[in-house]
Amino acid sequence: MDLAQTKVALDTLWVVVAACLVFFMNAGFAMLETGLCQAKNAVNILAKNFIVFAVSSIAFWVIGFGLMFGDGTSLVGLSGFMLGGADNSPATGDAYQGVFASLNWTGVPLAAKFFFQLVFAGTAATIVSGVVAERIKFLSFILFSFFLVALIYPVGGHWAWGGGWLGTAGFKDFAGSTVVHSVGGWAALTGVMILGPRIGKYSSTGKVQPIPGHNMSFATLGTLILWLGWFGFNPGSTMAADVAAITTVALNTNMAAAGGCLAATAVAWIVLGKPDLSMILNGTLAGLVAITAPCAFVSLGSSVIIGLLAGVLVVFAVLFFDRVKLDDPVGALSVHLVNGAFGTLAVGLFATDGGLFTGGGFALTLTQIKGIVAVGAFTAVASAVVWYALKVTIGIRVTPEEEREGLDTGEHGMEAYPGFTAAPSGALQMSKA
């Protein structure tokens, strides 16, 4: 092999390994969300988290990838559906000839490009699952996930990464704080607004009645898996075995996670009285989401600061969403939506090249804000349309009886822990205040 072929081989190996790490984040989300929900809904949440990647695989192959990365207008890609059309990857730059010009900067085969982008699309869809958990119909969730990955996620993605107008305007989102995490967050937010809170989450006087998760060990394992997966998510977004870039990005990613973890612990301890483990876990993820956009553009010190700020933000965001009756059992709105937006903004503030705090002026920050708002607005409106269409056709919420009994028996006819009589929260364990 000559040098060029060796480079292609190494780059491809790295992209595929990174994609596998990101794929494993499905396990992380499954454990985290199941742990933070009730035992009576465990099968349903596991099933949703499992099937969502299969749905995403088909949706992204048939429509999503072409819409996101295919050549087209500055608003949408219009070619390369079902991976069709010309393509001479791994040729790069001017040597590239094909319909995915927006990905001509990475010298790996088209299949590697698709596989890596697919696991990202799957991540965006998984974020929705936790927020709408414990009351959404299984079929409605599957259909929403399909539309999200086929039609909604790719549009914002095209704007930022697929040769669209945001990327052209200088918008920077290295691994997807906005493109992946905020998009998942906005889609979930509109879902939860249309769905309403779980029965029993609020008393008749409007007081928050917590519904504790049933397995903090699962939640902790899930978060550690996600932390590991992020070492594929961010460093893999180099899409090349560039030793300087992937190590810098990996380290920045880790430091932000550490910052988020410690800040959330401290804030929970001071503000809530105890270091609530679920907040510690959310804080770590908040740091990871926030560093996803800036990880390749900021210094190690800035990464720690971004993580710390994310950890503070996430605790107050959880309290805020609870107060305004947007019932999110797992804290995914606070983690992915709030910190996806914050992380994208942080590029403008902390970028070593052009950041506000590094003497680069306001220009980049303004572009970042434009991107946050534009992608957020499109995703929110498009998601609301899909949720509403599902609501008036097949319905999106299970019956109150099924919600009380648990979605495991209602949706799937089975239990996660057969043979155990779980003390139903709200009945035996907790008082009805």
Place this chain on the structure above:
Amino acid sequence: MKKLEAIVRPHLMDAVKNALQEVGVVGMTVTEVKGFGRQKGHTETYRGSEYKVEFLPKVKIEVALPDELVDQAVEAVLKTAATGKFGDGKVFVSSLEEVVRIRTGERGDAAL
């Protein structure tokens, strides 16, 4: 014959069991139970919101024993299950009309 029901803290069950065996109790039945007393449980917090846990986990030890062992048995429970804090539990003593050993059909004291 008497029946003694002791509701105790779960982590003290072993100590209570050993003390009862030392005074001559030869058998017992143990159940995981939940309940509350005058304090009506306690509060816990989850993600910043307090909630009341009314039914706290306890262990119920049931023992059938001859009249002459009752005082010693109650004493044994008190010695091992008391911490002095709320939530130590209770001992109930009641008369037992009949005891039958299923294997042999023996009745009364002989069946204990």
